[in-house]
Amino acid sequence: MNPTPTVDGLYALFDDRTDRPEMIPVTPEEMPEPYRQLLVHTHHMTVTVEGFYGQPVNVEVLETVLSKVEYGRKILLSLKETGEVVQFGMIEVDLSALSNTVGDEILAGKMPLGRVLIQNNVLRSIQPVAFFRVEPSAKLCEWFHLSEPQTTYGRLGVIYAGEQPAIEVLEILAPILAPAARSC
Secondary structure, eight states: OOSSOOHHHHHTTOSOOTTOOEEEEEOGGGSOTTHHHHHSSSSOHHHHHHHHHTSOEEEEEEEEEEOSSEEEEEEEEEETTTOOEEEEEEEEEEGGGSOHHHHHHHHHTOSOHHHHHHHTTOOEEEEEEEEEEEEOOHHHHHHTTBSSOOOEEEEEEEEEETTEEEEEEEEEEOOOOOGGGBOO
C-alpha cells in the first residue's frame, strides 16, 4: 500500500474511467466553507457527512475489483432519509492489513467503510495528502442529480491501521447547492 496515493493510481484499478472528473489541486485555505470543514480534518468522512446532514448515510457500491490481497471499489453515499447522494468515493484496501472479519465486512459492501472500521474498533488514523477543486464529469453529474456541472471539492488520503497504510481513499462531495439548482 502506498502512503502517498495518487488519483491516477486509484483510477487505474478500474476499466471504466468515464466518471473521472477534472481535479485541480488546491490548498485548504483556497477551499470555501462548508467544504473546508467537511474535508480538512483527520476523521472518517462517514461520521463527518452524517454530522453535517444530521442523518445516517447508506452506501451503494458501483464497481469493485478484487485480487488476492487488494480490493478496490467505487461508491456513492446517500442520505438514509431522502436518498440524496452526498458523496462519491473510491478506495483501494490492503486486506492483509486488516482482520478477516473487517475484510469480510468491507467486501460485503453493506456499510460505509468508516462505519465498518469504527464498529470493529480498528485503530486508525486518516491522513489527507491532497485536496482538489472538482469539476464533475457527466457521470458524476448524473449520480449527483445535477442539471449542469457545479464546482465541488474532494480529498485524497490514506487510512492507517495501526502504523501500516491500509486504505487509499478518494472522496468527492456532491455540490452543496440550493434546491433550485438541482434537477428533478
